[in-house]
């Protein structure tokens with residue numbers, strides 16, 4: 001897989017100052033935690049006052065890569081303390097970055113959270129956790145995290161995914177594959193646009209996994225005004241239930257996504273922004289250190305108001321009883 005330079009949006013020093021200063025002010029006012037609802041309201045207010053340069057850097061993805069990297073924000077490696085041993089103990093570690101990420105997310109749309117994931121927090125910590133090495137979740141390490149649409153099981157999933165790098169000493173690559181670079185024949189596209197199989201909730205959603213309702217069948221690939229769009233999570237798709245021709249088309253999509261996949265090595269301070277309608281993301285395997293210096297990312301999810309990229313049939317899905325919490329301005 002080629003290690004490619006993702007389209008880069010370099011932040012100038014003035015913009016960096018504006019963002020960090022605003023985040024610091026908000027955090028000082030609310031104490032050390034970015035998890036409070038009043039803080040979200042303040043973030044929304046402050047985001048409307050951010051300058052033109054930040055708005056320009058937060059514009060939608062504008063290449064077929066379906067992603068970009070914001071670079072230039074500082075990370076205080078010593079000040080952030082050790083990499084948490086799991087999301088549950090991360091608490092308010094590097095809370096200033098939680099606010100920076102929320103400001104960026106708010107400049108792009110509405111941040112969302114999930115009641116059933118990481119206690120409803122709007123910014124998640126992604127760190128390897130002992131005992132979860134081989135899962136298909138962000139807590140894993142020694143296995144390939146298969147390319148997937150974020151929260152593919154849910155009709156209210158994010159349009160954009162923001163991954164901010166706090167620490168990555170071993171240069172562990174995030175993978176990304178854009179459906180806009182995939183070549184499939186029209187028959188495969190037609191087959192994969194039919195709702196044949198469900199996508200089940202992933203292991204990060206304990207409650208949703210025990211939901212009693214019938215899993216809705218969903219389209220994997222469809223056309224929108226701006227191009228092909230996908231909803232894909234093979235690790236949670238019961239492919240063995242599909243007819244052979246469907247499975248073959250799905251396998252060809254998987255092979256194409258592999259062919260166009262790129263490895264993005266994030267540096268501390270980088271914020272990778274992925275269009276979750278166009279790009280599936282994953283992570284290469286790595287050996288966890290478990291010594292406080294492990295890879296550490298922060299994640300925010302965003303809905304873009306007014307974006308019409310989803311099939312109408314998704315509106316009837318139950319979402320396995322999970323509700324997205326939306327931070328409205």
Ligand SMILES: [Fe+2]
Pocket residue numbers: 148149150151281
């Ligand atoms: Fe993910």
